Amino acid sequence: MVILNWNGAHFLRRFLPGVLTHADGARVIVADNASTDDSVELLAREFPSVELLLLDRNFGFCEGYNQALAQIDSAFYVLLNSDVEVTLGWLRPLRSLLEASPRIAAVQPKILAHADPTYFEYAGAGGGYLDRLAYPFCRGRFFDTLEKDQGQYDDSRPVAWASGACFMVRKTAWRALGGLEPAFFAHMEEIDFCWRLWNAGHEVWYHGISAVHHVGGGTLPKTNPRKTYLNFRNGLAMLYKNAAPSELLASMFQRLVLDGVAGIRFLLGGQFADFWAVLRAHFSFYGKFGYWQQQRRAARPRLTVAARPGVYDGSLVWAYFAKGRRKFSELGLR
Incomplete structure (x- = not known):
């Protein structure tokens, strides 16, 4: 598990204990993006079992992970935001899915709102989708409208993209594609990466038996x-x-x-x-x-809209603002 950190000492102090408790034997690594707060000192003082990888400057989210994962050898990587609270047994279903299905290169868990875990969270929810113009949305989240989690997405299925807040990826696929697009710096990088996975013949999945809670807005607030x-x-x-x-x-x-x-x-x-x-x-x-x-x-x-799972062959903007569609079930997708 690799947590990319930049000035996130408050999140590390709050959520790392749970990550370590529920690591299920996985290595836990914090890659520090040249933080200027006391993150490094905190890790050395309070979390000596966590491996620390120091980057010499703030590379941003995309290149920060590229730099970090290039130095780590493991069959699977988990990219985990510092503002995510994990839950009991969350890791094993993701790993089991990748181990059982070689075509699957990446998988995300159900992502619920940390402030109120009865609702889905903006960044990932019940799996990432795109409309035909590449506007992203999720099962459980259209724009800023969030659904309540009532077990409707407790399944596993292929999706267009897995959330950068928390997903597991196969090392061979990550390195074959060169990781995240460095020119993006941050935001939508995981969607681009997953789209490239599909174009390269891999699959991307969601697994609703695994769940984490995400604070969200830890790097930039929504209205910025x-x-x-x-x-x-x-x-x-x-x-x-x-x-x-x-x-x-x-x-x-x-x-x-x-x-x-x-x-x-x-x-x-x-x-x-x-x-x-x-x-x-x-x-x-x-x-x-x-x-x-x-x-x-x-x-x-190479893949058209019709050939890619997790794609709505229509306009989400039109469905949401003109037709008043607020839930995934109202799009007619399965």
């Missing part, structure tokens, strides 16, 4: 222009990198239109910093277009 920038830039780049050749032009055009609509909504709502973040996101994408072309060639996209 920096997060707006990263989500819009990375979402656009992810779609360009991974969409099937036959669907690329139409998908990109529609995505650009909807991004423009979102920008106008920010402007009319007086959210000027978020409006500017959308503009900067697009300027950044166009400015690095040559790089994204190289990444698209490396990803070798």
Whole structure:
């Protein structure tokens, strides 16, 4: 289990005891992204059994994990956020699924809200999905609308993506794909990685028998222009990198239109910093277009919307805002 930490001493103090209690024999490693708080001192003083891997600067979420996992040899890695509380028996179902099914490269548990575990949590919920324009959503979470956990997603199934808050991944697949996209820095990196897994012939799953509780917003709060920038830039780049050749032009055009609509909504709502973040996101994408072309060639996209599990062949934006769909069951997906 690898926890990437940056100035998260308060989370380490709060949640590491449970991680160690329920480690089920796994190594527990904290990769520190050049924290400036007392994280390193805390680990040495209060958690001497935890392995500490020191990075010489803050590489961000994506490259931080790439740097850390390159130095760790294990058949499986668990990427675990520092603000996650694990539960009794959570690890074994994930490991058993990967051991039993060589085609499965990554799997996430059920992710519930730490503040109220009767509800699903924003970052992962009951498994990650995409609509045809690559807008992410989850079973149990549409935009900021969360479902109550009533056992409706206590299953295991293939999904479009596994949550970066907590997922287990096969080392061979991780290294074959080069890990997370370093240019993303943070946000939507796990979705891009899982889409590349599918394009490479692997599978990504959700396992609802395993459950963890996630605080969320530990790095950036939900309403933050920096997060707006990263989500819009990375979402656009992810779609360009991974969409099937036959669907690329139409998908990109529609995505650009909807991004423009979102920008106008920010402007009319007086959210000027978020409006500017959308503009900067697009300027950044166009400015690095040559790089994204190289990444698209490396990803070798091939799977259409119809061929990828966990994809809604429609617009979630339209379903949510125009049709009032608030639950996964209302989309007609199985």
